[in-house]
Amino acid sequence: MKLARRAALAAMLGAFSFGAQAADTVKVSVYQSVSDAGIYIANDKGYFKEQGIEIDVVQLDSVSSVVTALASGQIDVAGGAPSAAIYNSVRQGIGIRIVADKGSMRKGGGYICLVVRKGLEDQIKSVADLKGRKVAWSGTGIGTTNEPALDHMLKQANLRDSDLLLQNLTFGDSLAALASGSVDAAYLIEPLAQSAEQKGIGKLFMTGDQMYLDQQVAVLLYGANFAAKKPDVAKRFMVAYLKGVRDYNDAFVKNKDRAAIVSILTKNTTVKAAALYDKMVMPGLNPDGAVNIAGMTDDMKWFQSKGYLKEPVDVAKAVNMSFVDAAIKQLGQY
Amino acid sequence: MSNEVRISAQAAKGPSLFRRLTASHGFMAVASPIVLLLLWEVAAQARLLDPRFFPAPSSVLGELVTLTLSGELPINLGWTVQRVLIGFVCGAVPAILLGLVMGLSPLLNALLRPTIAAIYPIPKIALFPLIMLIFGLGETSKWVIVGIAVFFQVFFSTLAGVVNIEHIYLDVATNFGASRWQAYRTVALPAALPFIFTGCQLGLGMALIVVVVAEQFGTKLGLGFMIWRSWQIFEVRDMFVALIVVALLGYGSQLAMLALERRLVQWKPKSGSQEVKT
Amino acid sequence: MLGASASNDKRAGPVKISIDGLSKTFASGKLTVTALDAFDLRINEGEFICIVGPSGCGKTTLLRILAGLETPTGGEVRIARGDGNRPLSSMVFQESSVFPWMRVRDNVGYGLDLRGIDRGMRDRTVAHFLELAGLARFGDAWPHQLSGGMKQRVSVARAFANDPEILLMDEPFAALDEQTKIILQQELLRLWSETRKTVLFITHSIDEALVLSDRVLVMSGRPGRVRADIRVDFARPRFVHELKADAGFGRLWHEIWRLLDSSGKLV
Secondary structure: OOHHHHHHHHHHHHHHHHOOOEEEEEEOOOOOHHHHHHHHHHHOHHHHHHOEEEEEEEEEOOHHHHHHHHHHHOEEEEEEEEEHHHHHHHOOOOOEEEEEEEEEEEOOOOEEEEEEEEEOOOOOHHHHHOOOOEEEOOOOOOOOOHHHHHHHHHOOOOHHHHHOOOEOOOHHHHHHHHHHHOEEEEEEEEOOOHHHOOOOEEEEEEEEHHHHHOEEEEEEEEEHHHHHHHHHHHHHHHHHHHHHHHHHHHHHHOOOOOHHHHHHHHOOOOOOOHHHHHHOOOOEEEOOOOHHHHHHHHHHHHHHOOOOOOOOOOOOHHOHHHHHHHHHHHHHOO | OOOOOOOOOOOOOOOOHHHEEEEEEEEHHHHHHHHHEEEHHHHHOOOOOOOOOOOHHHHHHHHHHHHHHHHHHHHHHHHHHHHHHHHHHHHHHHHHHHHHHHHOHHHHHHHOOOHHHOOOOOOOOHHHHHHHHHOOHHHHHHHHHOOOOHHHHHHHHHHHHOOOOOOOHHHHHHHHHOOOOHHHHHHHHHHHHHHHHHHHHHHHHHHHHHHHHHHOOOOOOHHHHHHHHHHHHOHHHHHHHHHHHHHHHHHHHHHHHHHHHHHOOOOOOOOOOOOOOO | OOEEEEEEOOOOOOOEEEEEEEEEEEEEEEEEEEEEEEEEEEEEOOOOEEEEOOOOOOOOOHHHHHHOOOOOOOOEEEEOOOOOOOOOOOEEOOEEEEEEOOOOHHOOOOOHOOOOHHHHHHHHHHHHHHHHHHOOOHHOHHHEEEEEHHHHHHHHHHHHHHOOEEEEOOOOOOOOOOHHHHHHHHHHHHHHHOOOOOEEEEEOOHHHHHHOOEEEEEEOOOOEEEEEEEEEEOOOOOOHHHHOOOOOHHHHHHHHHHHHHHHOOOO
16 A cells, blocks of 8 residues: 555656746765665665656765755755754754664664673673773764763763773774774674674674664754745655655665665665665664654763763753654655 | 254153153053953954954953863863973974084085975974874874974074084184084084074974864863864854963963073174273 | 395295295196206295296195195105194185185184184184284174175185194185275285284285285296296385385395396286
8 A cells, every 4th residue: 555655656746847937956965874874865766866866976075064054045955863963953953853863772673782702702801891801982982872882882881981990083094993803892883793793803793773772873964944934845855765764774774775775885885785774774864863862861871971062951852753754744654 | 043953961851651651662561452342342242353263352351261270271281381391392303403403514415405394394294193103193293293393494594504604713723632522512512502592482383283283182271272172162262261271371481481581692783782992 | 125135134044845846747638837947946834935937837846746736756845843733734725625614713714623623722813813804893793794805814814723834825815906905915024923923925026025025036938937036125114114114125126127027928
C-alpha cells in the first residue's frame, strides 16, 4: 500500500514539475560519510529534483567552518554534530538550528566503536581493564560528542578520563596508532573499525550504542537565512531528505533494495568496498527525523560542567522540528 | 616704505595644547590605540559591527579580567612565553655564531650557504609535521620549530651585518695585528650588533607567530591552544581575549628588545645628538 | 741643503726600511694594473718622509704593503727591528677608521689591548697620548659625538700609542678644512717629536709635505717610481706660521711643483 501511495505522490509531483520554473539551488555541506546517506540517496534517486531542488555539495572540514558558513549564508544546510560549538553559537545568537536526525547510537546502530589492539583481547576484557592504558580518542578537549560517549563508557566501570592515557588523534591517525602499537585501543568511526578487524589490527570491543544508547551524534542543520527566508524550499528539502532516509532504513533494516542503496553509497561516500557494508555497523538514521532532545540536554549540561559552555543553553531552543513535522504531514509516518 | 618685509619675534602664545600633544610621540603611541578601541566600542554598541563576530571591547575586557583572575590566562601566557624564550635562544645563538663565522670566511660561506638558502623558503608551518615526527608531540618539537623560525631571521641579519662591515675597520684590525678570534671580538661582533638586534626583533616576531600555530598540537596549554580551542567550541570572546594578549605580548617583546639594544649598543647615535667640534 | 739629494746624508741614522725591486700587480679578470714596478727606496731611522705624487702612482699600495695589508708580487721589503717587542707598523687612514663602537680611550688603547699589555700600563699609556693629542677631556666620548678632525686625532693617537717600529699615514688630513689641517699638523709634529719614530706620510699637499717632512719623495705616474728625493732642512721644532714666512719655503714649493707638474696632473 505504501508503494501505491508513493507512486501517486510521485505522479502528482511529476505533474506539478512540468509547469515548474527553474530549480531552487540549495547549498549543502556534507562529509562523504555514511551517515550522510539520506542526502546522497535523495539526490541519486531524484527526490530533490522531484521537489524542484538542485543541491550544490560542498565539503567543509570542521564544525567551526560549518557554523560560520551557515551563519553567513554561504551554505544553507549542513551535517554536523551537536557539540559545544553548536550550543555556543546558538547562545551567541548565531541563527543555526538543529532540524533533523543524521546519526544516533540506536540499538544496533552504534557506528563509532572502541577497538582494542590485536593481542590484548585477553588483557582488556572489560572497561575496568582500560585503566592506565594508552587510548586514542578523537575529539577530546574541544567539546565534541565523542567526549560524552567516553564519559558514559568510563562510568560503567567507575573510571574517569584521567585514569586513561588519552590521545587526541583524528580517526585516521587513531587507526594508524593502533596499527603501529603506540596505543592499546582506539575509538574509531565505521568503516575504520571494521577495517581494523579485517586487517588484523584489532578487535571490536564495544559499539557506540553499548557505550551510550541513543546518543545523538549527528544532526542536520539549517542556516538562519535559509530557514527564515526560504521556508518552502526548506520544507521541500526535508521531504526529499526523509524519503532518502526511509530508503536507507528499508535497505539496511528491512533488507529491501539493499544492493541499489549500497551502490549509491559506494559511489558517494568514502566507503567504496561494497563488502564492507555487510560487516560494518551502520549508523542509525531515524526515518521520521526525530532527535534525542533529552540526550542532547544531558550532553549540553556535561559540556557546561567541563567548561566548554559558560552558560547553559536551552536545547529545545536550538532545535526546530517544524520542517520535519511538515514533511511527515505530507509523507505520513514511517 | 611699503616694500619691506618684517621679521620679528612672534606673539608669545606658542603652539596650542592640541598641537603639542599630537607632536609628542609618547602621547600618540598611547592615545591612538585608545581612540581605535573607543571607535570599536561605539560601533559594536550601535550594532554597526556584528557583535557575534566582533564583540565589543568592553565585553572582551570583562572576559579578560575573568580569565586573569581565574588564573587561566596567566598560566597559558606563561607557557607560551616560556616556549618562545627557549625556542628563541635555541635559534638565535647558533644563528649569530654561524652568521659571524660565515661572514668572515668565504670558504665556509660557500660551503654552507646553499643548504641554508634551500631550507629557508620552506614555510616553517609546513615543516611542523616532520618535526613532530622526529621530536614527538611534546615541548621539544615546539622549541625546535620556534628555533628554526628564529634561526633564519637572525642568521641572515647577522650575515648582512658582518658582510656590510666597512673594510677599513678590518684593515685596522689586520694592521694592528689582531688574530682571527680578536677580529671577531673587537670588530665583527660589535659592528654587526645593530644588525643582529634587527634580526632578533624579526625573529621574535616570527617566534610568536609560529608558537601560536604550534600550540594547536600535543598540548592543552598556551595562548595558541586557547585561540584554537575557542574556535573549536565557537566561543568568540575567548578567541579575542587570547588574540589581544598575543598582540600585547608581541608589542611588549619588541619594546623589551629595543630597550636591550639601547643598553648594549650605546654607541649608536641617537637622532638629534650634537657633534663636538675641534 | 735645499733640494740636495738625501740618499747620502751623513746625519741620517741607520737604515730602517729597505725596499728593493718592489713590484705589485693587481689582476682582475683580463685587466691587470701595475701599481709598482721595481721600486727601490732606503729610509733611515727617525726620518719623516712625505710622498707626493699623482693619483694612481702606487703610493697607497706601497703603504699598504708596508702595513701588511697587501703582499708584493715581486721584490722585497726589509724593516730593521729595534730592541723590545714592538709591533711592526701602525697605519692612519684617510677615511675615519676609528671604531664607532668603542669609546675614544678604548680606540686609543686598541693595539695595547690586542697585545695583552697589562691594564695599568695600558691606562697610563692611553692617558698620556690622550693628553698629548689634546683629547684629555674626550676619553669617554663616543666617536659619533666627534667631528672629523677630532676623529683623526684619535686615529693618530691610536697609532702612536701602539708604539710601532714605523708609522704609516695615508693622507690623514686630506678630508679636513684648512684650519683644522694646520692644527693637526702641529699636533702631529708634537706627538712625533717625543719619540722621533720613522714615518711615511702620503699627501697631495706640497705645503703639508714641506711642513712635516725631512725628505719629500716625488713619485711619477703608474707604475710608481721615485722621480725626485728632496731634502727638507728647516730646523725643528717647526711652526707652520713661521715656515710660511720663510723664503726658502716658496722656492722648495716651486721645485716640487715643477716636478709634479711635468709628470702629470697634480691630483
